[in-house]
Amino acid sequence: MKVQKRNIILLLGLVILMERSLDSKNIASNKKIDEIKKSTRIEKKYFRENPVINEKRKLIYTRVFKCAGKIYELDYLTPRVARITNVLKNQSHQLDKNDDMAGEYFSNGIISIQILKRKIVLTQNGNRVTCHEIFNKK
Numbered sequence: 612m613k614v615q616k617r618n619i620i621l622l623l624g625l626v627i628l629m630e631r632s633l634d635s636k637n638i639a640s641n642k643k644i645d646e647i648k649k650s651t652r653i654e655k656k657y658f659r660e661n662p663v664i665n666e667k668r669k670l671i672y673t674r675v676f677k678c679a680g681k682i683y684e685l686d687y688l689t690p691r692v693a694r695i696t697n698v699l700k701n702q703s704h705q706l707d708k709n710d711d712m713a714g715e716y717f718s719n720g721i722i723s724i725q726i727l728k729r730k731i732v733l734t735q736n737g738n739r740v741t742c743h744e745i746f747n748k749k
Contacts, residue, residue, distance in 0.1 A: 672689060676731055678742035683733070685724070693717045693731075 672687045675698075682698040688705075695717075696703040706717035706724065715726040725732040729744045 656677045675745045676733075676742035677745050678733055682745070683742060685726075685731070693724075695722065 613659055615638045674685045676683045676685065684696045684698055686694045686696070688694055691708045693706050693708070694703050695706060696707045703721050707724065709716045709718055717724050717726075719734070727736075731742045731744075733740045733742055
């Protein structure tokens with residue numbers, strides 16, 4: 612009887628020890644899981660704040676012209692809209708296409724340009740200037 616009681620007490624002691632060790636492993640693993648969850652929350656928050664942009668934009672056809680010491684860039688945004696930029700002053704004007712004249716003609720009321728092959732005629736505040744295209748050597 613005494614041997615059986617001792618065996619039962621030893622068995623119960625071993626079971627209790629095993630249970631405690633398993634609980635401590637579970638606690639440690641739960642802490643690790645919580646840390647992982649926190650780090651993924653931070654990463655998800657970061658990715659929400661700074662999303663990756665996967666849009667593909669069309670290339671803008673650009674031509675560069677030199678007029679009386681000033682350099683202008685002509686960007687064709689759409690077939691009906693162009694933007695002319697004074698590179699030195701960093702001023703830009705968006706121009707709409709008009710079909711009135713021969714060749715290409717863009718105007719917004721302040722500035723108008725008529726494009727003739729390798730040169731343009733720039734009219735700004737009533738002053739007309741002829742500009743020649745500059746070729747970029749790349």
